[in-house]
Amino acid sequence: MKSTFLNPLGICIILVVLLSLNACAPPPLRTSPISSLNTTHREKIPLRVGYYIQPEYCAWIWRADPPYIYSYFFGETICNGVETMLVTAFRDVVRLSSVNTDLKSQNINALVAPEILQVDINTNRNTVFIKMKWTIRDDDNNILWADTITGSAHEICMAKWCRIRIVESAFQEQFQKAFESVLRQEWWQSVMKE
Secondary structure, three states: OOOOOOOHHHHHHHHHHHHHHHHOOOOOEEOOOOOOOOOOOOOOEEEEEEEOOOHHHHOOEEEOOOOOOOEEEOHHHHHHHHHHHHHHHEEEEEEOOOOOOOOHHHOOOEEEOOEEEEEEEEOOOOEEEEEEEEEEEOOOOOEEEEEEEEEEEEOOOOOHHHHHHHHHHHHHHHHHHHHHHHHHOOOOHHHHHO
């Protein structure tokens, strides 16, 4: 009888090796919260907005493809960055527990619902791209403003702290661009007339 590596003992050995490699993976690298944006002395939009962010975004861990064994905990950076951008741009901001909240009953002028479309971390080239869709709707679900924004960063450095800095820079650029875009047009004038 011929012995093969894929007999029950061989399969057990493969499973033990895979499980031990997974157990040896370091904990996720934590990215820092976004502390502020460059406002260049702009006036805030005079609206009270509610925002809904999907709960999984606040707990998001990105894992690198094999053979890399590191991961990033983005959750705090995403949720804090969304709030920082909105508080910087609008007069009053309220976090909502549902996208279906009755805005009028809470005296909210508009709903902001950011959506992450893509996060691409290229470890070979030390580049990061973060693509998000930002949508603001009125209480009748009409789109008042929408934009798809990409934040990116690149740095030539292989150290762990450099990789974290690259990811943080891409998120910073994402939220800065969103802030500048939402203020670029006076779309909110129609809401104020109501």
